[in-house]
Amino acid sequence: MQDNYQSSSYKELEQKSKYTNIFLRWFLYFVLILFASYFIFPLYVMVVTSLKTMEEIRQGTLLTWPSSLNFDSWLVAWGGRGYGAGDTFLRPYFWNSIKMVVPAVFFSTFIGAMTGYVLTKWRFRGDQWVFLFLLFGCFIPFQAILLPMARTLGTLGISNSVVGLVLVHTVYGIPFTTLFFRNYYISVPTELVKAARIDGAGFFKIFFKILLPISAPIIVVTVIWQFTQIWNDFLFGSTFSFGEAAPIQVALNNMVLSSTSVKEYNVDMASAIIAGIPTLIVYVLAGKYFIRGLTSGAVKG
């Protein structure tokens, strides 16, 4: 009797939990799709608008599909219309940004790796304080360093230049890159360094031969982080450069705001997409490693 009662009630419970699971699963999908469309929607509007002619934009709604694929606005955004004064287009500023972002990412990553290496593997008296002050750098708002940085760049004679921006971004990036590398290297057994010292390797050899070859995951994380930060930066770019030395985000702003005639939404949208593409490419190429690097823990020897 007891047994019967129990087995039937278990069956009921089983059934019930099955329905609950199905419901929860569908609810999960619903929420995910909702959030995904919430993020994809603006991108959709941008792409669609950039492919329309001004005529279509005026007549249709935001969501209407373009009648034909028209890349004219992309060409205008990239290369301009070809007449002289007042024609702003992205190409020269795009290369400015590349010239700024590549060295800035390289130097800040490299210096961060070195600092992280020293702070974990060559401990010295007061190293925690050094690390703490470096961390302050992560929390200092951009605006707070504008004036001192402007003075510094002026004194060095590199204000309003790509070199100046490289310096600003490298310096501002070091706290973050140091934090990344320090947290990565802290999980690398210090015995590796000891073994290498006994084997006769010095400070730089240990760094280049032992630690750097196992740092790929954290290098990827740092590069993505720094690339995104520096590429998307507007404040430093607009403060420390103008005219020809401006990076792409500043140029984009000038382009969208300065047009005196009719607002050309299709060109604006195309420009915005062009300005965002490099970051997208970096994420697509290295995204897989980004997750792996963020979650990777100890290196097993």
Add this chain to the structure above:
Amino acid sequence: MKTLKIEELSKNFGTTEVLRKINLEIDEGNFLVLLGPSGCGKSTLLNIIAGLETINEGNVFIDDYNVSKVEPKDRNIAMVFQSYALYPSMNVKENMVFGLKQAKTSKEKIEEQLEKVSTFLQVDKLLERKPSQLSGGQRQRVAIGRALVREPRIFLFDEPLSNLDAKLRVEMRREIKKLHQQLKTTVVYVTHDQTEAMSLGTKIAIMNHGVIQQNDTPENIYNKPSNTFVADFIGSPSMNLIKGKLIENSNNISFIADGSTLEVPINNYDFIEKPDLNNKEIYFGIRPEHIYFKKFNEEDFDINLRADLSEYIGHEQIVTLDYSNQEILAKFPSTIKIELEKEMKLYFDLKHTSLFDFKTKVRL
């Protein structure tokens, strides 16, 4: 000439004293084990010998040459680490020859050494593999190989077996012992495992709180511990320390445990010195394995004790006994039937006792 000599060595990290006035000597070909609980300073001492830590006071000599300020690579030592510390990005071969390459050894010499050592350690089939593709035992072998190719004067081992599982640990222990017998190199070996220490060492230095408690052969460490710490640390279960006092009258010395009237004669005990012993408060030390359930020797002292608890551990059992309200342990074969809560007749092997001063905890 001593292969390794440590003189009045002290080390502190900030205000924490890690090592206090360490003196140590090792003869050529000896296997010295530094044994102690975690935090006793044994690893720091090993790192100092390797040159990886600086010294606050004192000196380290290798072959009578003061190496206190010499770089690790120039000390003619090699070290095997607990985590093996194989370079993850290099394959086995590159790992093993890294040190020789740094020392600018000729190509022929490197190849020759690699060939010799890798065959000797049976890792010659693994040379192209990365450390991550090796099993624990293989990694251990490669780590030892990396030390061997350098042909050092002294091998330093820092708990090399503690990352292995129990079965592999026993195997590797035997291999290290074999290795030492074949190569006859001087070894300093750090461990917290007393079985490892006993089976490997020709000498064992027991450390606690940065001080060497006893530096002796394994036999003396076991039979004649120099203080209660060593007595308690070595042996499983550890030595029974029964509190009581000595009675001396007309050339007869005996021990009476607190709360008991039974006199245990200890006339044959080998005192280090014999100052005024009468009424001296002491610990009477006897190992669980030296309490017998039947008379083995003529001199064995018979005593009635109540059995309170019996723990079966396979080939033997550990019995908790009551000696006038002090708990003591004895080890018997598991074939003996013990009746709990009853007095049983037992025998103390008086040849294997140790007496310690109650106040100073030092062997009498």
